[in-house]
Amino acid sequence: MKVLLIGAGGREHALGWKLALSPRVTELHSLPGNPGLAELGPVIEGIEPTDSAAVADVARFGGFDLVVVGPEAPLAAGVVDALSRLGIPVFGPTAAAARLESSKSHAKDVMSAAGVPHAESATFTDPKSAWSQIEQSDGPYVVKADGLAAGKGVLVTDDRGEARRWVERWIGVGPVVVEEHLDGPEVSVIAVCTATGAQPLAPARDYKRRDNGDLGPNTGGMGAYSPVDLPSGLVEQVMTGVITPVLDEMEHRGLGFRGFLYAGLVLTTAGFRVLELNVRLGDPEAEVILPRLASDLVDVMEGETPRWSAMTAVDVVLTAHGYPDSPMTGAVIEGVDAPGDDVHVFHAGTSLSEGRLVVAGGRVLNVVGLGEDLARARARAYKTAGRIHWPGVHYRTDIATT
Ligand code: AMP
Numbered sequence: 001m002k003v004l005l006i007g008a009g010g011r012e013h014a015l016g017w018k019l020a021l022s023p024r025v026t027e028l029h030s031l032p033g034n035p036g037l038a039e040l041g042p043v044i045e046g047i048e049p050t051d052s053a054a055v056a057d058v059a060r061f062g063g064f065d066l067v068v069v070g071p072e073a074p075l076a077a078g079v080v081d082a083l084s085r086l087g088i089p090v091f092g093p094t095a096a097a098a099r100l101e102s103s104k105s106h107a108k109d110v111m112s113a114a115g116v117p118h119a120e121s122a123t124f125t126d127p128k129s130a131w132s133q134i135e136q137s138d139g140p141y142v143v144k145a146d147g148l149a150a151g152k153g154v155l156v157t158d159d160r161g162e163a164r165r166w167v168e169r170w171i172g173v174g175p176v177v178v179e180e181h182l183d184g185p186e187v188s189v190i191a192v193c194t195a196t197g198a199q200p201l202a203p204a205r206d207y208k209r210r211d212n213g214d215l216g217p218n219t220g221g222m223g224a225y226s227p228v229d230l231p232s233g234l235v236e237q238v239m240t241g242v243i244t245p246v247l248d249e250m251e252h253r254g255l256g257f258r259g260f261l262y263a264g265l266v267l268t269t270a271g272f273r274v275l276e277l278n279v280r281l282g283d284p285e286a287e288v289i290l291p292r293l294a295s296d297l298v299d300v301m302e303g304e305t306p307r308w309s310a311m312t313a314v315d316v317v318l319t320a321h322g323y324p325d326s327p328m329t330g331a332v333i334e335g336v337d338a339p340g341d342d343v344h345v346f347h348a349g350t351s352l353s354e355g356r357l358v359v360a361g362g363r364v365l366n367v368v369g370l371g372e373d374l375a376r377a378r379a380r381a382y383k384t385a386g387r388i389h390w391p392g393v394h395y396r397t398d399i400a401t402t
């Protein structure tokens with residue numbers, strides 16, 4: 001089977017690596033890909049992943065048997081719709097179904113209708129009403145851009161002035177959501193949703209803040225590990241309490257959902273609450289989930305129950321100086337070769353310049369260690385991370401310790 005993978009990040013490198021292991025996949029092309037994916041097959045340059053018509057043309061004229069979409073932006077732009085109109089098999093939700101992620105207020109509406117416990121919130125288009133909502137609470141304050149912001153539109157703060165400034169910063173872009181603050185450990189549960197039903201993937205935990213001790217700004221994700229030690233039965237409860245009712249509600253609205261459905265949860269003392277729904281694999285969750293998947297990913301995307309390796313995976317994300325606000329690109333990356341057994345280096349913001357690997361984005365590399373337990377997986381990831389260098393490289397040193 002000839003497979004086209006859409007996307008260019010660490011999640012897509014992990015997806016491409018796993019797809020390439022499938023005996024059913026004879027060719028893997030990626031669009032636009034990255035230097036890591038280029039080692040697995042041809043990369044298609046010069047086409048925007050969000051240009052649905054152009055992506056559909058590539059798939060048609062290239063004779064692809066399956067298209068897998070990694071990130072949210074092409075899903076929200078209707079790539080799945082364009083491919084489906086041509087009868088090309090594709091794994092991912094339609095644009096209408098992808099609004100679960102591209103509009104937080106829509107997601108809340110679906111969750112309320114489906115009886116899914118989630119963070120209470122109000123959506124504002126006028127800054128004064130948002131401010132008065134903020135003034136009614138003692139904090140911490142949670143303020144979010146309503147639309148897609150690559151994980152950077154969220155502020156959680158004790159500082160009321162900062163919350164007000166965040167409203168000002170994002171209200172020009174679109175509506176702003178002011179949300180109740182939830183307290184407790186977080187976990188990501190992702191389900192594979194096919195025509196035959198939904199199957200959970202192994203749970204993962206990601207680290208959103210840039211700096212050690214969960215300090216600094218929110219980012220797209222600084223690290224992750226899987227599996228997560230959870231209260232017994234929790235994943236099943238998330239399937240019956242979140243995934244199934246959301247899928248049923250979507251079906252009821254004529255928005256049948258196919259693809260990866262991601263529930264970001266907080267485990268509060270009163271039970272779990274959904275913080276966000278995403279319509280794709282998490283990044284960096286995918287980088288720790290896929291290396292542990294013992295099944296063929298193509299079979300799983302067709303509805304087979306996933307089987308798991310007993311190993312634990314830990315991902316440490318290496319970022320550029322200045323991430324997330326203004327990452328400094330162009331630095332030459334040293335030390336990526338030969339990571340050794342039980343370590344994967346998945347590329348995200350890299351490119352090749354005159355034959356050298358250089359920094360080309362905020363999140364640059366994912367170093368994933370596998371081990372018999374969390375401590376060994378962690379040690380392997382950090383050993384390799386410590387050998388990789390460029391001026392200004394930054395990573396957290398406390399991934400999978402707290
Ligand atoms: P989101 O992109 O909406 O998942 O938010 C990013 C991160 O901000 C989450 O993983 C949480 O760590 C934090 N966060 C978001 N919303 C809340 C909330 N209502 N209460 C507490 N923390 C939150």
Ligand code: GLY
Nearest residue numbers: 206221282283284
């Ligand atoms: N790691 C969080 C996300 O992918 O949204």
